[in-house]
Amino acid sequence: MSKTYRAGLVGCGGMGSHHLRVLNDLPEFELVALCDIFPNAVDKSGDEYSVEARYLDFNQMYDEANLDLVTVATQTRGHHAPVVAALGRGISVMCEKPIAIDLIEADDMVAAAERSGAKFAIHQQNHVNPGIRKAQAMVAEGAIGDVILVRGRNKAGRKSGNEFMEMGTHVADMMLCFGGTPEWCSGTVYSEDQPAGPTDIMEAKEMSPRDRDSGLVMGTRAIAHYGFQGGIWGETHFINYAKTMSENYGVDVLGTEGQLAVRASANVTDNLWHLPRPMEGAPVQFADWQQVDLSDVGLEEPVVTMYRRLIHAIETGAQPPSSGEEGRWAFEMMMAIYQSHREGGRRVELPLVDRRHPLEQWRDA
Numbered sequence: 001m002s003k004t005y006r007a008g009l010v011g012c013g014g015m016g017s018h019h020l021r022v023l024n025d026l027p028e029f030e031l032v033a034l035c036d037i038f039p040n041a042v043d044k045s046g047d048e049y050s051v052e053a054r055y056l057d058f059n060q061m062y063d064e065a066n067l068d069l070v071t072v073a074t075q076t077r078g079h080h081a082p083v084v085a086a087l088g089r090g091i092s093v094m095c096e097k098p099i100a101i102d103l104i105e106a107d108d109m110v111a112a113a114e115r116s117g118a119k120f121a122i123h124q125q126n127h128v129n130p131g132i133r134k135a136q137a138m139v140a141e142g143a144i145g146d147v148i149l150v151r152g153r154n155k156a157g158r159k160s161g162n163e164f165m166e167m168g169t170h171v172a173d174m175m176l177c178f179g180g181t182p183e184w185c186s187g188t189v190y191s192e193d194q195p196a197g198p199t200d201i202m203e204a205k206e207m208s209p210r211d212r213d214s215g216l217v218m219g220t221r222a223i224a225h226y227g228f229q230g231g232i233w234g235e236t237h238f239i240n241y242a243k244t245m246s247e248n249y250g251v252d253v254l255g256t257e258g259q260l261a262v263r264a265s266a267n268v269t270d271n272l273w274h275l276p277r278p279m280e281g282a283p284v285q286f287a288d289w290q291q292v293d294l295s296d297v298g299l300e301e302p303v304v305t306m307y308r309r310l311i312h313a314i315e316t317g318a319q320p321p322s323s324g325e326e327g328r329w330a331f332e333m334m335m336a337i338y339q340s341h342r343e344g345g346r347r348v349e350l351p352l353v354d355r356r357h358p359l360e361q362w363r364d365a
């Protein structure tokens with residue numbers, strides 16, 4: 001190994017702790033500085049990982065700690081400022097999902113990465129999940145013929161407004177892994193049994209106080225269709241079932257000759273199934289799904305692969321998996337549902353022309 005990367009963290013909360021464990025365990029990184037606005041949060045993490053350089057201000061940390069890389073694990077409203085400030089100083093960034101609270105912020109973050117030369121990744125870790133990587137290889141080998149439809153599968157347990165921001169971009173990211181670049185979206189959002197309207201627009205925490213501060217949301221149920229370049233279709237729905245079903249979370253890829261099903265919540269060593277025919281048939285025939293051996297793609301924890309690929313990107317100039325641009329597409333797929341719904345479910349072209357939050361535009365109109 002040629003270099004040890006000096007890593008810092010902004011946001012010593014729940015997800016920050018997860019990143020700290022990984023950064024501390026990986027020999028490629030030296031954990032050198034931590035930042036949180038609350039002294040007790042930064043001290044708790046600092047004590048746990050014996051990190052002496054502790055800050056309450058990320059700008060000061062960037063100026064003093066000589067970082068190669070920073071992880072931004074604040075809640076969504078707090079992503080833009082520390083990301084742009086790091087990229088502006090040539091520090092590479094691993095930022096939590098969703099990229100931002102609107103596309104204006106997301107554009108600014110992607111532009112900051114382009115100017116900087118430093119690398120910018122969004123922690124949509126399923127992008128490198130072994131099941132996803134193996135499924136991509138099987139698609140490339142022609143195992144299911146030509147891809148026709150990519151179906152994103154949500155966990156439920158939330159109203160759609162919250163689910164867009166909490167799980168939606170993960171699901172969109174998995175769809176992007178097989179669909180490629182999205183060209184249009186058609187979406188419909190209901191609030192209970194009625195089409196949602198401007199009076200249903202609210203802050204994410206107003207919709208669910210247990211969820212995070214991720215900007216404006218609307219509605220309890222939603223359905224969306226997408227067209228990707230090359231004629232591949234996408235579909236996903238957010239049904240507001242009260243109970244979370246993690247086993248449902250993932251992506252299905254339907255081809256002319258077969259299907260693949262990845263389940264992102266399953267153990268990453270066995271989370272891909274193959275059906276060697278295009279249509280499922282009666283429920284009794286579901287047993288024909290065959291589990292796929294993943295050992296040839298490597299069974300590393302996805303977050304570890306994300307960090308190792310980010311280093312590879314820094315060293316080679318390649319883009320990291322789930323780059324800022326890809327993270328923006330995943331987020332834009334959620335914003336487009338609102339825009340299409342506002343226009344009566346009409347197909348809206350992507351990228352969206354007006355970069356303001358579609359719900360902010362609607363509320364203010």
Ligand SMILES: NC(=O)c1ccc[n+]([C@@H]2O[C@H](COP(=O)([O-])OP(=O)(O)OC[C@H]3O[C@@H](n4cnc5c(N)ncnc54)[C@H](O)[C@@H]3O)[C@@H](O)[C@H]2O)c1
Pocket residue numbers: 010011012013014015016035036037038041056058073074075076078096097098123124125166212
């Ligand atoms: N990729 C995943 O699987 C996954 C899973 C869970 C959460 N997340 C994402 O992780 C992010 C954080 O979620 P969480 O539940 O850990 O939140 P959290 O509230 O537990 O932690 C956020 C921390 O950031 C700190 N903070 C806020 N503003 C700050 C600032 N300006 N400078 C420094 N620190 C600041 C807070 O004090 C808090 O300690 C969210 O974007 C969430 O969507 C991702």
